[in-house]
Amino acid sequence: MRNILLPTDGSTPAMVATIKAVEMAKERGATLVILKVVEQAPRVDIERIAEASALMRPAGEDGVKYAEELAAMDKVPTKVVVRExxxxxxIIRTAEEEGSELIVLGTSSLKGLNRLYLGSVAKAVVSQAPTSxxxxKPTPEEIxxxxxxxxxVVEESPEKAVRSIIRTRQFRIGVYLFAAYAIGYAAFIITGSYFxxxxxxxxxxxxxxxxxxxLIIFVTIALAVGFxxxxxxAEEAS
Incomplete structure:
Protein backbone atom coordinates (compact mmCIF):
# COMPACT_ATOMS: atom_id res chain seq x y z
CA MET A 1 0.00 0.00 0.00
CA ARG A 2 1.33 3.44 -0.92
CA ASN A 3 2.09 5.60 2.08
CA ILE A 4 3.70 8.86 3.13
CA LEU A 5 5.61 9.05 6.41
CA LEU A 6 4.98 12.07 8.63
CA PRO A 7 7.22 12.34 11.70
CA THR A 8 5.62 14.78 14.15
CA ASP A 9 6.53 16.10 17.58
CA GLY A 10 3.74 18.65 17.93
CA SER A 11 6.03 21.58 17.09
CA THR A 12 4.81 24.40 14.87
CA PRO A 13 7.00 23.35 11.90
CA ALA A 14 5.62 19.81 12.26
CA MET A 15 2.07 21.17 12.26
CA VAL A 16 2.75 23.00 8.98
CA ALA A 17 4.35 19.86 7.53
CA THR A 18 1.22 17.94 8.54
CA ILE A 19 -0.94 20.15 6.33
CA LYS A 20 1.38 19.52 3.37
CA ALA A 21 1.59 15.78 4.06
CA VAL A 22 -2.19 15.41 4.16
CA GLU A 23 -2.49 17.28 0.85
CA MET A 24 0.14 15.03 -0.76
CA ALA A 25 -1.44 11.85 0.59
CA LYS A 26 -4.84 12.90 -0.76
CA GLU A 27 -3.41 13.72 -4.19
CA ARG A 28 -1.57 10.37 -4.40
CA GLY A 29 -4.29 8.24 -2.83
CA ALA A 30 -1.79 7.19 -0.17
CA THR A 31 -2.03 6.31 3.51
CA LEU A 32 -0.53 8.80 5.94
CA VAL A 33 1.78 7.04 8.40
CA ILE A 34 2.03 9.30 11.46
CA LEU A 35 5.20 8.72 13.46
CA LYS A 36 5.80 9.82 17.03
CA VAL A 37 9.26 9.18 18.45
CA VAL A 38 9.78 9.09 22.21
CA GLU A 39 13.39 9.79 23.09
CA GLN A 40 14.73 7.83 26.05
CA ALA A 41 18.36 8.89 25.94
CA PRO A 42 19.40 11.51 28.53
CA ARG A 43 19.54 15.00 27.05
CA VAL A 44 22.03 17.72 27.83
CA ASP A 45 20.90 21.18 28.92
CA ILE A 46 21.06 22.69 25.46
CA GLU A 47 18.73 19.99 24.12
CA ARG A 48 16.25 20.59 26.91
CA ILE A 49 16.28 24.30 26.14
CA ALA A 50 15.81 23.58 22.45
CA GLU A 51 12.85 21.33 23.12
CA ALA A 52 11.22 23.76 25.53
CA SER A 53 11.60 26.92 23.48
CA ALA A 54 13.10 26.48 20.05
CA LEU A 55 10.60 23.91 18.87
CA MET A 56 7.83 26.49 19.21
CA ARG A 57 5.48 23.74 20.35
CA PRO A 58 1.92 25.06 20.88
CA ALA A 59 1.03 24.46 24.51
CA GLY A 60 -0.90 21.26 25.12
CA GLU A 61 -1.20 20.26 21.47
CA ASP A 62 -0.85 16.66 20.34
CA GLY A 63 0.78 16.35 16.94
CA VAL A 64 -0.60 12.85 16.35
CA LYS A 65 -4.18 13.82 17.17
CA TYR A 66 -3.87 16.92 14.99
CA ALA A 67 -2.63 14.83 12.04
CA GLU A 68 -5.39 12.24 12.50
CA GLU A 69 -8.13 14.86 12.67
CA LEU A 70 -6.78 16.78 9.68
CA ALA A 71 -6.49 13.60 7.61
CA ALA A 72 -10.01 12.53 8.59
CA MET A 73 -11.38 15.82 7.28
CA ASP A 74 -9.93 14.98 3.83
CA LYS A 75 -10.80 11.26 4.15
CA VAL A 76 -7.13 10.27 4.06
CA PRO A 77 -6.46 6.88 5.73
CA THR A 78 -3.94 6.98 8.57
CA LYS A 79 -1.72 4.67 10.55
CA VAL A 80 -0.09 5.73 13.82
CA VAL A 81 3.34 4.40 14.75
CA VAL A 82 5.03 5.14 18.10
CA ARG A 83 8.74 4.41 18.49
CA GLU A 84 11.25 4.79 21.29
CA ILE A 91 12.43 7.87 11.29
CA ILE A 92 14.75 5.96 8.95
CA ARG A 93 13.77 2.58 10.41
CA THR A 94 10.05 3.33 10.15
CA ALA A 95 10.39 4.49 6.54
CA GLU A 96 12.15 1.22 5.67
CA GLU A 97 9.70 -1.02 7.53
CA GLU A 98 6.60 0.74 6.19
CA GLY A 99 7.97 1.00 2.65
CA SER A 100 7.21 4.72 2.58
CA GLU A 101 7.54 6.37 -0.81
CA LEU A 102 8.01 9.81 0.75
CA ILE A 103 8.95 11.39 4.07
CA VAL A 104 7.53 14.81 4.94
CA LEU A 105 8.92 16.68 7.92
CA GLY A 106 9.11 20.24 9.13
CA THR A 107 12.15 22.32 9.91
CA SER A 108 12.60 25.86 11.12
CA SER A 109 13.32 28.77 8.83
CA LEU A 110 14.48 30.80 11.83
CA LYS A 111 17.92 31.03 13.38
CA GLY A 112 19.57 30.04 16.64
CA LEU A 113 18.40 27.01 18.62
CA ASN A 114 15.48 26.40 16.25
CA ARG A 115 17.84 25.88 13.36
CA LEU A 116 20.33 23.93 15.48
CA TYR A 117 17.81 21.37 16.72
CA LEU A 118 15.26 21.03 13.92
CA GLY A 119 17.72 21.69 11.12
CA SER A 120 20.10 18.95 12.25
CA VAL A 121 17.29 16.38 12.35
CA ALA A 122 16.08 17.28 8.86
CA LYS A 123 19.60 17.27 7.44
CA ALA A 124 20.36 13.85 8.92
CA VAL A 125 17.10 12.37 7.62
CA VAL A 126 17.73 13.73 4.11
CA SER A 127 21.23 12.23 4.03
CA GLN A 128 20.23 8.80 5.39
CA ALA A 129 16.67 8.21 4.19
CA PRO A 130 16.02 5.28 1.83
CA THR A 131 13.42 7.34 -0.03
CA SER A 132 12.61 10.90 -1.10
CA LYS A 137 10.28 25.38 6.02
CA PRO A 138 7.16 27.24 7.17
CA THR A 139 6.62 30.87 6.34
CA PRO A 140 4.99 33.22 8.89
CA GLU A 141 1.74 32.98 6.92
CA GLU A 142 1.83 29.17 6.97
CA ILE A 143 2.51 29.18 10.71
CA VAL A 153 -9.43 20.81 14.26
CA VAL A 154 -8.18 19.76 17.68
CA GLU A 155 -10.25 21.79 20.12
CA GLU A 156 -13.40 19.96 21.17
CA SER A 157 -16.73 21.59 20.38
CA PRO A 158 -20.02 20.27 21.80
CA GLU A 159 -21.03 19.08 18.32
CA LYS A 160 -17.73 17.24 17.78
CA ALA A 161 -17.94 15.67 21.23
CA VAL A 162 -21.44 14.38 20.49
CA ARG A 163 -20.34 12.96 17.12
CA SER A 164 -17.39 11.23 18.78
CA ILE A 165 -19.68 9.60 21.34
CA ILE A 166 -22.19 8.48 18.71
CA ARG A 167 -19.43 6.77 16.70
CA THR A 168 -18.32 4.60 19.63
CA ARG A 169 -19.19 0.91 19.92
CA GLN A 170 -20.35 1.49 23.51
CA PHE A 171 -22.98 3.96 22.33
CA ARG A 172 -24.33 1.57 19.69
CA ILE A 173 -24.55 -1.30 22.16
CA GLY A 174 -26.26 1.00 24.67
CA VAL A 175 -28.85 1.96 22.04
CA TYR A 176 -29.49 -1.70 21.19
CA LEU A 177 -29.95 -2.61 24.85
CA PHE A 178 -32.29 0.32 25.43
CA ALA A 179 -34.30 -0.66 22.35
CA ALA A 180 -34.58 -4.24 23.62
CA TYR A 181 -35.75 -2.97 27.02
CA ALA A 182 -38.26 -0.57 25.45
CA ILE A 183 -39.73 -3.31 23.23
CA GLY A 184 -39.98 -5.74 26.15
CA TYR A 185 -41.59 -3.18 28.44
CA ALA A 186 -44.01 -2.07 25.72
CA ALA A 187 -45.01 -5.70 25.13
CA PHE A 188 -45.58 -6.10 28.88
CA ILE A 189 -47.83 -3.01 29.03
CA ILE A 190 -49.80 -3.96 25.91
CA THR A 191 -50.29 -7.53 27.09
CA GLY A 192 -51.43 -6.34 30.50
CA SER A 193 -53.90 -3.93 28.91
CA TYR A 194 -55.47 -6.23 26.33
CA PHE A 195 -54.97 -9.69 27.85
CA LEU A 215 -38.42 -10.69 35.73
CA ILE A 216 -38.24 -7.50 33.65
CA ILE A 217 -36.75 -5.62 36.62
CA PHE A 218 -34.04 -8.24 37.19
CA VAL A 219 -33.20 -8.47 33.48
CA THR A 220 -32.94 -4.67 33.29
CA ILE A 221 -30.58 -4.57 36.28
CA ALA A 222 -28.46 -7.37 34.78
CA LEU A 223 -28.22 -5.54 31.44
CA ALA A 224 -27.27 -2.28 33.17
CA VAL A 225 -24.55 -3.96 35.25
CA GLY A 226 -23.23 -5.85 32.23
CA PHE A 227 -23.15 -2.75 30.06
CA ALA A 234 -13.58 -0.46 26.78
CA GLU A 235 -12.70 2.93 28.29
CA GLU A 236 -9.66 1.50 30.07
CA ALA A 237 -8.51 -0.26 26.90
CA SER A 238 -8.66 2.97 24.90
Missing part, protein backbone atom coordinates in the same frame (compact mmCIF):
# COMPACT_ATOMS: atom_id res chain seq x y z
CA UNK A 85 14.83 5.76 20.55
CA UNK A 86 16.91 8.32 18.63
CA UNK A 87 14.70 10.50 16.45
CA UNK A 88 16.63 10.22 13.18
CA UNK A 89 17.25 6.50 13.53
CA UNK A 90 13.59 5.75 14.23
CA UNK A 133 12.32 13.53 1.63
CA UNK A 134 10.31 16.75 1.52
CA UNK A 135 11.48 19.29 4.09
CA UNK A 136 8.95 22.00 4.89
CA UNK A 144 -0.46 31.47 11.30
CA UNK A 145 -2.65 29.21 9.16
CA UNK A 146 -1.49 26.10 11.04
CA UNK A 147 -2.23 27.66 14.43
CA UNK A 148 -5.71 28.61 13.22
CA UNK A 149 -6.33 25.04 12.05
CA UNK A 150 -5.20 23.70 15.43
CA UNK A 151 -8.01 25.60 17.12
CA UNK A 152 -10.53 24.45 14.52
CA UNK A 196 -55.73 -9.08 31.51
CA UNK A 197 -56.99 -12.60 32.07
CA UNK A 198 -53.63 -14.01 30.95
CA UNK A 199 -51.77 -12.00 33.57
CA UNK A 200 -54.18 -13.27 36.25
CA UNK A 201 -52.86 -16.80 35.71
CA UNK A 202 -51.07 -18.11 38.82
CA UNK A 203 -47.37 -18.94 38.57
CA UNK A 204 -45.04 -19.66 41.50
CA UNK A 205 -47.78 -18.62 43.88
CA UNK A 206 -48.17 -15.20 42.20
CA UNK A 207 -50.14 -14.00 39.22
CA UNK A 208 -48.28 -14.05 35.91
CA UNK A 209 -48.26 -10.25 35.59
CA UNK A 210 -46.32 -9.88 38.85
CA UNK A 211 -43.84 -12.59 37.87
CA UNK A 212 -43.20 -11.02 34.47
CA UNK A 213 -42.83 -7.56 36.04
CA UNK A 214 -40.24 -8.84 38.53
CA UNK A 228 -21.40 -0.74 32.77
CA UNK A 229 -18.74 -3.47 33.07
CA UNK A 230 -18.24 -3.56 29.29
CA UNK A 231 -18.10 0.24 28.93
CA UNK A 232 -15.57 0.51 31.77
CA UNK A 233 -13.33 -2.13 30.20
Missing amino acids: GPVVGE VVVI KHALTLIRE KDLFKTTLLGMNLGTVVGI NWYATR
Whole structure:
Protein backbone atom coordinates (compact mmCIF):
# COMPACT_ATOMS: atom_id res chain seq x y z
CA MET A 1 0.00 0.00 0.00
CA ARG A 2 1.33 3.44 -0.92
CA ASN A 3 2.09 5.60 2.08
CA ILE A 4 3.70 8.86 3.13
CA LEU A 5 5.61 9.05 6.41
CA LEU A 6 4.98 12.07 8.63
CA PRO A 7 7.22 12.34 11.70
CA THR A 8 5.62 14.78 14.15
CA ASP A 9 6.53 16.10 17.58
CA GLY A 10 3.74 18.65 17.93
CA SER A 11 6.03 21.58 17.09
CA THR A 12 4.81 24.40 14.87
CA PRO A 13 7.00 23.35 11.90
CA ALA A 14 5.62 19.81 12.26
CA MET A 15 2.07 21.17 12.26
CA VAL A 16 2.75 23.00 8.98
CA ALA A 17 4.35 19.86 7.53
CA THR A 18 1.22 17.94 8.54
CA ILE A 19 -0.94 20.15 6.33
CA LYS A 20 1.38 19.52 3.37
CA ALA A 21 1.59 15.78 4.06
CA VAL A 22 -2.19 15.41 4.16
CA GLU A 23 -2.49 17.28 0.85
CA MET A 24 0.14 15.03 -0.76
CA ALA A 25 -1.44 11.85 0.59
CA LYS A 26 -4.84 12.90 -0.76
CA GLU A 27 -3.41 13.72 -4.19
CA ARG A 28 -1.57 10.37 -4.40
CA GLY A 29 -4.29 8.24 -2.83
CA ALA A 30 -1.79 7.19 -0.17
CA THR A 31 -2.03 6.31 3.51
CA LEU A 32 -0.53 8.80 5.94
CA VAL A 33 1.78 7.04 8.40
CA ILE A 34 2.03 9.30 11.46
CA LEU A 35 5.20 8.72 13.46
CA LYS A 36 5.80 9.82 17.03
CA VAL A 37 9.26 9.18 18.45
CA VAL A 38 9.78 9.09 22.21
CA GLU A 39 13.39 9.79 23.09
CA GLN A 40 14.73 7.83 26.05
CA ALA A 41 18.36 8.89 25.94
CA PRO A 42 19.40 11.51 28.53
CA ARG A 43 19.54 15.00 27.05
CA VAL A 44 22.03 17.72 27.83
CA ASP A 45 20.90 21.18 28.92
CA ILE A 46 21.06 22.69 25.46
CA GLU A 47 18.73 19.99 24.12
CA ARG A 48 16.25 20.59 26.91
CA ILE A 49 16.28 24.30 26.14
CA ALA A 50 15.81 23.58 22.45
CA GLU A 51 12.85 21.33 23.12
CA ALA A 52 11.22 23.76 25.53
CA SER A 53 11.60 26.92 23.48
CA ALA A 54 13.10 26.48 20.05
CA LEU A 55 10.60 23.91 18.87
CA MET A 56 7.83 26.49 19.21
CA ARG A 57 5.48 23.74 20.35
CA PRO A 58 1.92 25.06 20.88
CA ALA A 59 1.03 24.46 24.51
CA GLY A 60 -0.90 21.26 25.12
CA GLU A 61 -1.20 20.26 21.47
CA ASP A 62 -0.85 16.66 20.34
CA GLY A 63 0.78 16.35 16.94
CA VAL A 64 -0.60 12.85 16.35
CA LYS A 65 -4.18 13.82 17.17
CA TYR A 66 -3.87 16.92 14.99
CA ALA A 67 -2.63 14.83 12.04
CA GLU A 68 -5.39 12.24 12.50
CA GLU A 69 -8.13 14.86 12.67
CA LEU A 70 -6.78 16.78 9.68
CA ALA A 71 -6.49 13.60 7.61
CA ALA A 72 -10.01 12.53 8.59
CA MET A 73 -11.38 15.82 7.28
CA ASP A 74 -9.93 14.98 3.83
CA LYS A 75 -10.80 11.26 4.15
CA VAL A 76 -7.13 10.27 4.06
CA PRO A 77 -6.46 6.88 5.73
CA THR A 78 -3.94 6.98 8.57
CA LYS A 79 -1.72 4.67 10.55
CA VAL A 80 -0.09 5.73 13.82
CA VAL A 81 3.34 4.40 14.75
CA VAL A 82 5.03 5.14 18.10
CA ARG A 83 8.74 4.41 18.49
CA GLU A 84 11.25 4.79 21.29
CA GLY A 85 14.83 5.76 20.55
CA PRO A 86 16.91 8.32 18.63
CA VAL A 87 14.70 10.50 16.45
CA VAL A 88 16.63 10.22 13.18
CA GLY A 89 17.25 6.50 13.53
CA GLU A 90 13.59 5.75 14.23
CA ILE A 91 12.43 7.87 11.29
CA ILE A 92 14.75 5.96 8.95
CA ARG A 93 13.77 2.58 10.41
CA THR A 94 10.05 3.33 10.15
CA ALA A 95 10.39 4.49 6.54
CA GLU A 96 12.15 1.22 5.67
CA GLU A 97 9.70 -1.02 7.53
CA GLU A 98 6.60 0.74 6.19
CA GLY A 99 7.97 1.00 2.65
CA SER A 100 7.21 4.72 2.58
CA GLU A 101 7.54 6.37 -0.81
CA LEU A 102 8.01 9.81 0.75
CA ILE A 103 8.95 11.39 4.07
CA VAL A 104 7.53 14.81 4.94
CA LEU A 105 8.92 16.68 7.92
CA GLY A 106 9.11 20.24 9.13
CA THR A 107 12.15 22.32 9.91
CA SER A 108 12.60 25.86 11.12
CA SER A 109 13.32 28.77 8.83
CA LEU A 110 14.48 30.80 11.83
CA LYS A 111 17.92 31.03 13.38
CA GLY A 112 19.57 30.04 16.64
CA LEU A 113 18.40 27.01 18.62
CA ASN A 114 15.48 26.40 16.25
CA ARG A 115 17.84 25.88 13.36
CA LEU A 116 20.33 23.93 15.48
CA TYR A 117 17.81 21.37 16.72
CA LEU A 118 15.26 21.03 13.92
CA GLY A 119 17.72 21.69 11.12
CA SER A 120 20.10 18.95 12.25
CA VAL A 121 17.29 16.38 12.35
CA ALA A 122 16.08 17.28 8.86
CA LYS A 123 19.60 17.27 7.44
CA ALA A 124 20.36 13.85 8.92
CA VAL A 125 17.10 12.37 7.62
CA VAL A 126 17.73 13.73 4.11
CA SER A 127 21.23 12.23 4.03
CA GLN A 128 20.23 8.80 5.39
CA ALA A 129 16.67 8.21 4.19
CA PRO A 130 16.02 5.28 1.83
CA THR A 131 13.42 7.34 -0.03
CA SER A 132 12.61 10.90 -1.10
CA VAL A 133 12.32 13.53 1.63
CA VAL A 134 10.31 16.75 1.52
CA VAL A 135 11.48 19.29 4.09
CA ILE A 136 8.95 22.00 4.89
CA LYS A 137 10.28 25.38 6.02
CA PRO A 138 7.16 27.24 7.17
CA THR A 139 6.62 30.87 6.34
CA PRO A 140 4.99 33.22 8.89
CA GLU A 141 1.74 32.98 6.92
CA GLU A 142 1.83 29.17 6.97
CA ILE A 143 2.51 29.18 10.71
CA LYS A 144 -0.46 31.47 11.30
CA HIS A 145 -2.65 29.21 9.16
CA ALA A 146 -1.49 26.10 11.04
CA LEU A 147 -2.23 27.66 14.43
CA THR A 148 -5.71 28.61 13.22
CA LEU A 149 -6.33 25.04 12.05
CA ILE A 150 -5.20 23.70 15.43
CA ARG A 151 -8.01 25.60 17.12
CA GLU A 152 -10.53 24.45 14.52
CA VAL A 153 -9.43 20.81 14.26
CA VAL A 154 -8.18 19.76 17.68
CA GLU A 155 -10.25 21.79 20.12
CA GLU A 156 -13.40 19.96 21.17
CA SER A 157 -16.73 21.59 20.38
CA PRO A 158 -20.02 20.27 21.80
CA GLU A 159 -21.03 19.08 18.32
CA LYS A 160 -17.73 17.24 17.78
CA ALA A 161 -17.94 15.67 21.23
CA VAL A 162 -21.44 14.38 20.49
CA ARG A 163 -20.34 12.96 17.12
CA SER A 164 -17.39 11.23 18.78
CA ILE A 165 -19.68 9.60 21.34
CA ILE A 166 -22.19 8.48 18.71
CA ARG A 167 -19.43 6.77 16.70
CA THR A 168 -18.32 4.60 19.63
CA ARG A 169 -19.19 0.91 19.92
CA GLN A 170 -20.35 1.49 23.51
CA PHE A 171 -22.98 3.96 22.33
CA ARG A 172 -24.33 1.57 19.69
CA ILE A 173 -24.55 -1.30 22.16
CA GLY A 174 -26.26 1.00 24.67
CA VAL A 175 -28.85 1.96 22.04
CA TYR A 176 -29.49 -1.70 21.19
CA LEU A 177 -29.95 -2.61 24.85
CA PHE A 178 -32.29 0.32 25.43
CA ALA A 179 -34.30 -0.66 22.35
CA ALA A 180 -34.58 -4.24 23.62
CA TYR A 181 -35.75 -2.97 27.02
CA ALA A 182 -38.26 -0.57 25.45
CA ILE A 183 -39.73 -3.31 23.23
CA GLY A 184 -39.98 -5.74 26.15
CA TYR A 185 -41.59 -3.18 28.44
CA ALA A 186 -44.01 -2.07 25.72
CA ALA A 187 -45.01 -5.70 25.13
CA PHE A 188 -45.58 -6.10 28.88
CA ILE A 189 -47.83 -3.01 29.03
CA ILE A 190 -49.80 -3.96 25.91
CA THR A 191 -50.29 -7.53 27.09
CA GLY A 192 -51.43 -6.34 30.50
CA SER A 193 -53.90 -3.93 28.91
CA TYR A 194 -55.47 -6.23 26.33
CA PHE A 195 -54.97 -9.69 27.85
CA LYS A 196 -55.73 -9.08 31.51
CA ASP A 197 -56.99 -12.60 32.07
CA LEU A 198 -53.63 -14.01 30.95
CA PHE A 199 -51.77 -12.00 33.57
CA LYS A 200 -54.18 -13.27 36.25
CA THR A 201 -52.86 -16.80 35.71
CA THR A 202 -51.07 -18.11 38.82
CA LEU A 203 -47.37 -18.94 38.57
CA LEU A 204 -45.04 -19.66 41.50
CA GLY A 205 -47.78 -18.62 43.88
CA MET A 206 -48.17 -15.20 42.20
CA ASN A 207 -50.14 -14.00 39.22
CA LEU A 208 -48.28 -14.05 35.91
CA GLY A 209 -48.26 -10.25 35.59
CA THR A 210 -46.32 -9.88 38.85
CA VAL A 211 -43.84 -12.59 37.87
CA VAL A 212 -43.20 -11.02 34.47
CA GLY A 213 -42.83 -7.56 36.04
CA ILE A 214 -40.24 -8.84 38.53
CA LEU A 215 -38.42 -10.69 35.73
CA ILE A 216 -38.24 -7.50 33.65
CA ILE A 217 -36.75 -5.62 36.62
CA PHE A 218 -34.04 -8.24 37.19
CA VAL A 219 -33.20 -8.47 33.48
CA THR A 220 -32.94 -4.67 33.29
CA ILE A 221 -30.58 -4.57 36.28
CA ALA A 222 -28.46 -7.37 34.78
CA LEU A 223 -28.22 -5.54 31.44
CA ALA A 224 -27.27 -2.28 33.17
CA VAL A 225 -24.55 -3.96 35.25
CA GLY A 226 -23.23 -5.85 32.23
CA PHE A 227 -23.15 -2.75 30.06
CA ASN A 228 -21.40 -0.74 32.77
CA TRP A 229 -18.74 -3.47 33.07
CA TYR A 230 -18.24 -3.56 29.29
CA ALA A 231 -18.10 0.24 28.93
CA THR A 232 -15.57 0.51 31.77
CA ARG A 233 -13.33 -2.13 30.20
CA ALA A 234 -13.58 -0.46 26.78
CA GLU A 235 -12.70 2.93 28.29
CA GLU A 236 -9.66 1.50 30.07
CA ALA A 237 -8.51 -0.26 26.90
CA SER A 238 -8.66 2.97 24.90
